[in-house]
Amino acid sequence: MDKNKNYRLQELDHSGFEIVKGEPDIRGWDVRYKNGEKIGAVEELILDAKAKKVRYMVVDLDENELRLEHRKVLIPIGFAELHKETDDVLIPNVSVDQLCRLPDYSRNLLTADTERKISSIFGRKVKIEPVTTVKQEKVVTETGMPDDDLEPDFYSHEHYSTDNLYRNRLHQAKRKPGSESDYEDGLRLWEKRSEGDVIDTSDLTDEEREKLLRYRRELYRQRRYKSESV
Secondary structure, eight states: OOTTSOSSEEEGGGSSEEEOTTSOOOTTOEEEOTTSOEEEEEEEEEEETTTTEEEEEEEEOTTOSSOOOSOEEEEEGGGOEEOSSSSEEEOTTOOHHHHHHSOOOOGGGOOHHHHHHHHHHTTOOOOOOOOOSOOOOOOBOTTSSBOOOOOTTGGGSGGGOOTGGGGGGGGGSSOOTTTTTTSOTTTOGGGSOOSSSEEEOTTSOHHHHHHHHHHHHHHHHHHHHHHHHO
16 A cells, blocks of 8 residues: 555545535636636546545646646646636636646645645745654544645645635526526435535445446536537
């Protein structure tokens, strides 16, 4: 077992959670820069399984309009803003230099040190752990996941706040009747609620889970096809 892996953070698609009903699932949405240039697309969301909150977007820089190297990077969710009308995610406060300095994303190498490095690239002063040759076993928390060695208040920073995410859509706070009709009635799993950004779907049967994944992947495919056709 890799003791350096951050077990608290998981890709949403491989976890036992889904986005709460009524909240936008931005996976598959284009990511755009200050002046509308396409940077890439949101391939996945990184979930803090303990807090039930999204911490990062996995952004695929493929087909970007800024001549950036094609790779995948993590951007803290606090930098994301939903476009007020289209299915685009804006990151107006991220510079090209910061995008270039971000480490390549690998879900097997998502450590506390990687998170600190990402935070420092975005201008945050973070605690640097001293180098030691003494191997220490990670403490397993009551959730069954090893402690990730991050400071207790690490996610209290604005980098991880979702306040900016909805700032352009405050006028849509009240949903119109029937606006959720595109969700499959047979799933009904979104009737549950959570104190976080996601709901627990671990009690789904294998058939229900596969149906949910097929639905989400089809939604992703439709969004990508729509953006490529424009």
